[in-house]
Structures are given as structure tokens and as C-alpha cells.
Amino acid sequence: MxxxxxxxxxxxxxxxxxxxxxxxxxxxxxxxxxxxxxxxxxxxxxxxxxxxxxxxxxxxxxxxxxxxxxxxxxxFEPGETIERELAFFKVKVDKGNRSEVMQIVDVFRAQIVDVGVKSLIVGVTGTNDKIDAIEKLLRGFGILEVVRTGTVAMNRGAKTVKPGK
Amino acid sequence: MGKKTRMTGARALIESLYAEKVEVMFGYPGGVLLPIYDELYDADIDHILVRHEQAAAHAADGYARATGKVGVCLATSGPGATNLVTGIANAYMDSVPIVAITGQVPRPLIGNDAFQEANITGITLPITKHNYLVTDVIDLPWIIKEAFHIASTGRQGPVLVDIPKDVTTDEIDFEYPDKVHLNGYKPVKTGHKQQIKRGAEAIIKARRPVIYVGGGIISSNASKELLEFAEIINAPVTTTLMAKGAFPDIHPLCVGMPGMHGTKYANFAIQESDLLIAIGVRFDDRVTGKVDSFAPNARIIHIDVDPAEISKNVRVDIPIVGNARSILKVLVEFISELKKSKSGTTEWIRKVEKWKQLYPLKYLMDESLKPQYIVEQINELYPDSIIVTEVGQNQMWAAQYFKYSQPRTFISSGGLGTMGFGFPAAMGAKKGRPDKVVFDIAGDGSFQMNSQELATVVKNDIPVIVAILNNGFLGMVRQWQDLFFDKRYSFTSIDNSVDFVKLAEAYGALGLRVTKPEEVGPALKEAVDSLRPTVIDFVVEREENVSPMVPAGAAINEILDLEA
Missing domain, CATH: 3.30.70.260 (ACT domain)
Structure with a gap:
């Protein structure tokens, strides 16, 4: 598990x-x-x-x-945490498909963090599943490079992970 | 301490060792250790110069086991440090408190493949309780303080401190801390009251309880409490190899050692028990045999200071985490409050007693020289000795045929099974307990792994007696080849060969040879009376087997009788 x-x-x-x-x-x-x-x-x-x-x-x-x-x-108990990771995707683009990529970025509430002539860097935070999903869509345009942080997680509600005494 | 004094790191190390009341250490100098050795030259610490660093680690280990204090060893960078590795691993497996100090190349050279550089903190990561690389002389005092604290508390174990040469020459205003601040290290001391109560209730109800004890009884100095506990609940006690001496072998409730070379009656008792009270043990595979068939009818109470041992190998019903001694005290109180009649286990004790009579440990005595007989003679003549062993058949016979009555009188490499441990560990034990006669019960194979320490014991006048049960074989491996490999004695015969009497004499020790049973007693007396380091070459029956034996992977009541 x-x-x-x-x-x-x-x-x-x-x-x-x-x-x-x-x-x-x-x-x-x-x-x-x-x-x-x-x-x-x-x-x-x-x-x-x-x-x-x-x-x-x-x-x-x-x-x-x-x-x-x-x-x-x-x-962590499954389901009781907020989990997020951050990923950057460097995507190959041209005049023809640049706006298409930007639409996907909007839908996923991701960001364009760098714009080049032949490429874009898409930055996205979300759960592991969400990042997998956007990656799948961006793959169609040609992904030049990927970097993903590990997941960070925190308990929902007032419960904390603290050093204690 | 109060007033701060300006001094070098090397001096600060010595002052820190004084503060930890270190009286004896075992070491070997080298390039990066020169500033430290210069301080040791007139330090008030009895430094024993060994002939191989491995022996320094084992000697520190033997010293720690014999005295209950922290053993200290010191080695130089690179090969000096790597030579300590086996000794550190050995102490780790048997939870022995030692502090190993190693020199390291100067800080600017670390990571550059400098001369005599080895990443010893990396190498010893999985075999130390904790280790440190001192990167600033300011850290040295608190690191030494923490090292001794960590080694000697909770589940004890080895700690390594690696000190670069330039740290030993840098200066600080020395002040030794009086407290440690360790957020991530708070060993549990007293057990959970409610759990102890549950344990007490289960014990009262049990009709066929067995107390299964290990090294935890010895490290927590709980022998007295164990004796009281066993007598109050009237249950048989089985002592693992690590617990030899924790409970008197001659006590009517003692059923000896469990497991592979344990007594039949200990194994039968475990298999039939309805409650196994495990204290300071880790359900080692040499004890449990086939885990699924171990103590099939028993609920299990497990008392241990290390929470990670609970349900590691065997599922436990009532875990109690904490110091064995303090838990046993409370347990006895609860039981005394609850218990009405004492007769609940009488029938069970009678049954165990019957097994004892039916299946005693035995060997065939004829006119040949039997290794078991030698151990019995040592027991007969010098029952108050400290017995240190090597690993293999010698170790098992020393465990089976000597009757131990005091803790810290049997010292053996249990977990790691390190051949070559015994002789240097005996040297360490003798340094710690000069009042005791110390024997290393050895095999001719094991002894040759650290025989160079004859030079150390002669030079430093440490009169240990090495009793070599010389069968010209790597006997335990030969026994397995005999039983499971159709007697194909592949590379286990070492009968070429060494004249151990001459070897002893070459080093300036006393050497004796014994070939007949009637010579055993007189030779032992001559060795003890000589007050000299002595090697006795007992030329024994070559193919004697250790019996009984549970084959690896079998249930512990599937026992082979092997006496010739």
C-alpha cells in the first residue's frame, strides 16, 4: 500500500x-x-x-x-491530508499550437513561467494525479524536459506534526 | 567544571574522556592521531597498545561486557578505522556500549582520496547506534558527551566519533557540558503501567508459562529481579546465549539454552507453553527455528527496551516497552497483589522436571580427550571464572557444559558470530576484572584470527588463558558438512599445522599441550597458578559434534541427537 x-x-x-x-x-x-x-x-x-x-x-x-x-x-492516514507537488514542463511550441498549450494551462490553473521562441515552461502545482494528467496532455506537443518536486503533505484541520516536548 | 581553559582539540578529547571516567582504552596510533597520542603519552588513562585494530574494538567490547562500563577504542584514519569495522558490527549486533574514536584526514583533504582516507562514518552508518564527524573543535566536547550517553542508555550500542587531524590541533576554551540535548533520542525507561498489569493478569492465568530471557537482563542488571520473578510465578527459565549467567544454571527452574543447540527440555517447554514471557530478547532465528511453528500454543508477553523489537520476528500479544529491571519490579508487585495460590504451575514444573531427567545434555566419555570434558573441568576447578568464547563448536560447548551463576561471566559473540572475537575480548574482560580468572575457550580456527594479540597480553601482563579445543577442523562448518553435505569436508580441515605451544613461547607466553583426559586438570592448574598469559593446546577428538541440534529452518522440537 x-x-x-x-x-x-x-x-x-x-x-x-x-x-x-x-x-x-x-x-x-x-x-x-x-x-x-x-x-x-x-x-x-x-x-x-x-x-x-x-x-x-x-x-x-x-x-x-x-x-x-x-x-x-x-x-498519514489516507484521505486526511492535503498533498501537493510542483512540476515544470518545458514544451516544444510553434506559432500554430502556442495558444492551444495556453488553453490547457488555463484549464489546469497552471502557469506559463517562461516563454521562448520555440518553447514554453509550464509550471503546475497539484496532486500527483493532476500533474500526471497535464503531463499526458502536454506530451502531444513534445515535452523537452520535466522536473517534479516530491510530494509535500500536511494534515487537514488543526492536527499538526510537531516535534513535541 | 565552571572555569574555561584554552586547549587543543587533542587535549580537549582527553579531558572529555576524564569527564566520562574512562580508565582503560585500547588503541593503535597512526599519522592523523599524532596530536592525540602525544596527549596520551602522559595522560592518566591506561592505554593498551594492541597489534591489530580489530582487537582494540573486541577488547573494548569484552571490557564493556565484563564491567558494564562503556568500552573505548581508538584507531587511525583509513585502514585503522576500517579494521575496527568488524568489532563495531559485533558490538552493534549484541547491543554492547562502546565508543570508537577514529582519526580522520584534515578537513581540507576530506573527500579528496587523501592518503589513509576512508569515509568511516559512511561505512559504519548501518552498524553504529549513531556516529559523528567532528567538523569544528567547538563541537568536540558535546559530541563526546552525547556519544557516551547514547552508547550507554536505552538499547546500548556502539557510537563512532571521527575526528579530523586539524580539529585536534585547533584550540577551544574547553568546558564539558553536564547535559545532553537530544530531541530525537528519549529512550523509554519505565514500562506502561496498564500493559504491565495486563501482563500480570496473563501470568496469573497461565498454567504452562515459560520465561525466555536474553541479553537485556544483563545489560539492565536485572538478574536479581528475574530470580525473584521466576520464583514467585514458579516458571521455568530459558536463557539464550546472550543471557548465560543472567539466571543461575543450577537453579531448579533453569532449563538452559533454547534453540538450535539448546537443551531438549528448553525447546519442549517453549513448544508446550501457554504463555511465553520474553524479556530482553529479539526472537533470533537461532532461537525460534521455523518461526511459524515457534511456541504454537503460547500467548506472548514481550518486555524490551527497544520498541522496534516488538513483533519484528514473532507476533506479540502483550508488548511492554521499557527497562527490563524496572518493569520486572513493578510486575512482581502486581503479581504479589493479585496472586492467591502458588500451586498453579506445579504440574507443569513436574512435567518439565521429567523432561530434564529424560533428556539431559550428554556426550560419550571414553579414553579420548573430549572437548566437553575440558569445559566441565574448567567449571569444576574454576567455577568463578569469566568465560569468553570464540565462535563455533567451542562456543556451544562453553555455553552447554559450564554452569554459569553470575551475570557478566559469559562473554560471546552472539549476533554477528565473529571468529577471532574471543581472545581480544578476553583481554578486555581481564583488564576490566583483574580479580577474575579469565578463559578464552577457543577453536584452533578462531584463535588464529587474532593470535597476534599474544604480543599485547605478554607486553602488558594481562594473564588470560586461551584453551584451544584443537580438532584441526573448522568444526562447526565441518559438522554441517557431515550432516547435510554427505561428509564432503570442503576446505574445513586445518590440521596442517601450527604448534600452538611454540607459538605461545615465541611471544613469551606459557604454552602447554594436553592430549589425555587426566592431563586436563593439572594443565589448567599450571596455567592459573603461573599468573602468565597461557595457551593450552587441547588436542581433542577430531569429529565430535555439538548435540543436540535443530537443523536450520526446522521447528525447535525437531531435534537431532548427535552424541557419538
Whole structure:
């Protein structure tokens, strides 16, 4: 099953290797990973999306909790989170189809973030599914390059993932 | 401490070690360690110079297991550091508190493939509880403080601190912190009251309980509490290899070791029990055999300090996370409150007692020299010894035929199964417990993996006794070839060969050879009385097998009898 984890870690070098090592040792492929600093500059937050055997993942979470640099691990309940990722698509365009691309951009509430003579960069935020959908449509024009961030996620409502005491 | 003093990083390291009350360390110098070794020259720390860094790590491990203190080892960058790796992995698998300090190339050279550079924090990532690369001398005191704290608390384990050479020559105003601030490390101490109560209720109801204990009893110093607990609930106690000495072998409730080379009665008791009370154990495959058939009729209570051990290998009904000693105390209180009659397990104990009589550990004694007999003789003559073992048949016979009564008197590489561990670990144990007679019960294969440490024990006058059960084979592998590979002894015969008496003498140790049973006692006495490091070459029956045996992957009541 697919899981989205939020991991609060000490903002130090080497932490990512320690975290990633626990997944790879048990044969988990990390589907997406996003890291950034939190409101406390000493603490970073990782959002990791993985899928695999639930029992094994439970072990990985326990092992993550054992890492000294890991402050907290949260396995989000499906459906109770807001999840987004950001993607840039560099699309091949010409005079003839430029407006067609821009229509798609409008429908997806994406943005044109760069305009060139022969290309456009489309920036889009959304769920993983939404980004897959726009990618599918843009492919028809010829995608020159893609970059996607990992998913970031947060609980709906007042519930938070905080370091605790 | 209060007043800050200006000093180099090397000096600050020594001051930090003083603050951690380090009395003994095992190490080997090298280029990047020169500033540290210059400070060690007149430091008030008993530094033992080994002959191979692997031995420094094992010696620190043996010292830690024998004393309960943190063991410390020191090695230079590159090959020095990589030579520690086996010892660190060994301490990690057996949850032994050691701090390994390594030198590193100067900061500007890190990552440039400098001379004697190895990424030791990267290499030891999966085999340390935590590790550090010190990138600024200002960080050194708190890193050392954290390293000792992490190594010695919660589920204990090795911590490595890698110190670049230029950090050891930079200066700081030294002040040793008195507290650690670790957001992500808060080991659970006391168990959850409600869970303990659930455990107590299950225990009262049980008719065929078995207490299955491991190294956690020893690391939490819970032997006394275990004894009280076992007697109050009147249940048989099975001690894993790591728990030898945690509960007296001669106690009527003791059923010995479980698992592959455990006693039949321990395995039968587990298989028939209705409640397995597992304390400080990790359901290792050498204990459980085929997991699906392990303790099929039992509910399981699991007491462990490490939450990640709960339901890792075997599904647990009542987990209690925390320090075994503190949980056992509360458990005993609850049970004393709840319990009315003491007779609930009498019938069960009688049944276990009967198995004990029917299926004792045994071997065939004839006029030849049997390895089991040697272990029994050591037990007979020096029952208060610390027994350290190598890995293989020697280890199993040392576990089966010596009667342990005190914790920290049996020291063995359990999880990693490291041949070559025993001799340097014995050296570490003897440094920590000079009042004890220390034996390394060895095989001729294992001993040759670290025999160079004869130079260390002679030079530093550390009188350990190496009892080589010399069968000219890598015996345990040969036993498997005998049983499962049609006696095709592929590369397990090592009978070429070494004159261990001469080898001992070449290093300045006492060397003795024993070929007959009647010579065993006198040789042991001569070794102990000599007060010298001694190697006794016991030339034993070549193809003796360790018995009983549960083949790998079988259920633990599918037992082979192998006594010749």
C-alpha cells in the first residue's frame, strides 16, 4: 500500500543518508521525497512517499524512530491530508499550437513561467494525479524536459506534526 | 567544571574522556592521531597498545561486557578505522556500549582520496547506534558527551566519533557540558503501567508459562529481579546465549539454552507453553527455528527496551516497552497483589522436571580427550571464572557444559558470530576484572584470527588463558558438512599445522599441550597458578559434534541427537 510519511529531523548533514539507508536496506523504492526547513531552523521536514508491504513498512518506521537525528515520524492516514507537488514542463511550441498549450494551462490553473521562441515552461502545482494528467496532455506537443518536486503533505484541520516536548 | 581553559582539540578529547571516567582504552596510533597520542603519552588513562585494530574494538567490547562500563577504542584514519569495522558490527549486533574514536584526514583533504582516507562514518552508518564527524573543535566536547550517553542508555550500542587531524590541533576554551540535548533520542525507561498489569493478569492465568530471557537482563542488571520473578510465578527459565549467567544454571527452574543447540527440555517447554514471557530478547532465528511453528500454543508477553523489537520476528500479544529491571519490579508487585495460590504451575514444573531427567545434555566419555570434558573441568576447578568464547563448536560447548551463576561471566559473540572475537575480548574482560580468572575457550580456527594479540597480553601482563579445543577442523562448518553435505569436508580441515605451544613461547607466553583426559586438570592448574598469559593446546577428538541440534529452518522440537 502507498504511504505518505512526514519525518522531522535535525537539520544536519548526513541525515538524509541515514533515512534513505533504512528504506533501501529493506528493498523499498522511495517514490518521492521532499525536504525543507521548518519554522524552527534547526529542524527539517521530509515528506516521503513509499509503497510496499505494511508490516515491513511498520518496521522501517520503528527503525526511523530509532535514528538519533529523527525527531518524529508520522504516517498519514489516507484521505486526511492535503498533498501537493510542483512540476515544470518545458514544451516544444510553434506559432500554430502556442495558444492551444495556453488553453490547457488555463484549464489546469497552471502557469506559463517562461516563454521562448520555440518553447514554453509550464509550471503546475497539484496532486500527483493532476500533474500526471497535464503531463499526458502536454506530451502531444513534445515535452523537452520535466522536473517534479516530491510530494509535500500536511494534515487537514488543526492536527499538526510537531516535534513535541 | 565552571572555569574555561584554552586547549587543543587533542587535549580537549582527553579531558572529555576524564569527564566520562574512562580508565582503560585500547588503541593503535597512526599519522592523523599524532596530536592525540602525544596527549596520551602522559595522560592518566591506561592505554593498551594492541597489534591489530580489530582487537582494540573486541577488547573494548569484552571490557564493556565484563564491567558494564562503556568500552573505548581508538584507531587511525583509513585502514585503522576500517579494521575496527568488524568489532563495531559485533558490538552493534549484541547491543554492547562502546565508543570508537577514529582519526580522520584534515578537513581540507576530506573527500579528496587523501592518503589513509576512508569515509568511516559512511561505512559504519548501518552498524553504529549513531556516529559523528567532528567538523569544528567547538563541537568536540558535546559530541563526546552525547556519544557516551547514547552508547550507554536505552538499547546500548556502539557510537563512532571521527575526528579530523586539524580539529585536534585547533584550540577551544574547553568546558564539558553536564547535559545532553537530544530531541530525537528519549529512550523509554519505565514500562506502561496498564500493559504491565495486563501482563500480570496473563501470568496469573497461565498454567504452562515459560520465561525466555536474553541479553537485556544483563545489560539492565536485572538478574536479581528475574530470580525473584521466576520464583514467585514458579516458571521455568530459558536463557539464550546472550543471557548465560543472567539466571543461575543450577537453579531448579533453569532449563538452559533454547534453540538450535539448546537443551531438549528448553525447546519442549517453549513448544508446550501457554504463555511465553520474553524479556530482553529479539526472537533470533537461532532461537525460534521455523518461526511459524515457534511456541504454537503460547500467548506472548514481550518486555524490551527497544520498541522496534516488538513483533519484528514473532507476533506479540502483550508488548511492554521499557527497562527490563524496572518493569520486572513493578510486575512482581502486581503479581504479589493479585496472586492467591502458588500451586498453579506445579504440574507443569513436574512435567518439565521429567523432561530434564529424560533428556539431559550428554556426550560419550571414553579414553579420548573430549572437548566437553575440558569445559566441565574448567567449571569444576574454576567455577568463578569469566568465560569468553570464540565462535563455533567451542562456543556451544562453553555455553552447554559450564554452569554459569553470575551475570557478566559469559562473554560471546552472539549476533554477528565473529571468529577471532574471543581472545581480544578476553583481554578486555581481564583488564576490566583483574580479580577474575579469565578463559578464552577457543577453536584452533578462531584463535588464529587474532593470535597476534599474544604480543599485547605478554607486553602488558594481562594473564588470560586461551584453551584451544584443537580438532584441526573448522568444526562447526565441518559438522554441517557431515550432516547435510554427505561428509564432503570442503576446505574445513586445518590440521596442517601450527604448534600452538611454540607459538605461545615465541611471544613469551606459557604454552602447554594436553592430549589425555587426566592431563586436563593439572594443565589448567599450571596455567592459573603461573599468573602468565597461557595457551593450552587441547588436542581433542577430531569429529565430535555439538548435540543436540535443530537443523536450520526446522521447528525447535525437531531435534537431532548427535552424541557419538
Amino acid at each position: 502507498k504511504h505518505t510519511l512526514a519525518i522531522l529531523v535535525e537539520n544536519r548533514s548526513g541525515v538524509l543518508t541515514r533515512v534513505a539507508g533504512l528504506f533501501s536496506r529493506r528493498g523499498f523504492n522511495i517514490e518521492s521525497l521532499a525536504v525543507g526547513v521548518t519554522d524552527n531552523p534547526d529542524i527539517s521536514r521530509m515528506t516521503i512517499v513509499v509503497s510496499g508491504d505494511d508490516h515491513v513498512l511498520e518496521q522501517v518506521i520503528k527503525q526511523l524512530n530509532k535514528l538519533i537525528d529523527v525527531i518524529r515520524v508520522s504516517d
